[in-house]
Amino acid sequence: MTPEPEPFAGRIAAVLLAAGGSSRLGRPKQLLVWRGEPLVRRAARAALDAEVDELIVVAGADRAAIDDALDGLAVRVVTHTAWAEGIGSSIACGVRAASADAVLLLLSDQPAIDSALLRQLVDAGRAGHERVACLYAGVLGVPALFAGKPALSVLSGLEGDHGAQALLAREPGSVFAIAAEQASFDVDDERDWTRWKEQHDVD
8 A cells, every 4th residue: 555645845836937938829828818818817816816835937928018017026037148049048047046845837828727637736736745646637747746855856957858757757757647638728829818818708
């Protein structure tokens, strides 16, 4: 029988990635407005409502606009000047900026992600699970939580376009999975954005 994990008493930081260039969309998708709110602000509010100890937002070329979109929220925005290198480098930038013992990685282009789901991941992390991830379309992916120095060391050393999924796939049996089909949708291009608005009756 697998022993129950020990409760985790460390700090959990959320790292929200908002540095991409959105080349397929042609405009910054993190600044798309849904229900009167930019997607990056919606994601940040969800993370804060999940009661993380710190929220780091990784910005790139659109730092000024990201600052405006997050005005009034208790976040720390860091600029990743090499954001064009890929998502792995952005993750590394955010993890290195965090003052925490665990990180919750999330994206700003998954509009179906809400605080209830993020709280499930945080609660599982606080219960002592060192790797917690969403399970959708048969794969483990973000949002995902990683705890402990070994995992954070790997994340802080990521480069290029290699994200956190390889870390989850390395030992899938050690990952506490949370079924979250809503995480399967992200905004890549204009067709995705149009489909999202049509399905959710947004003008």
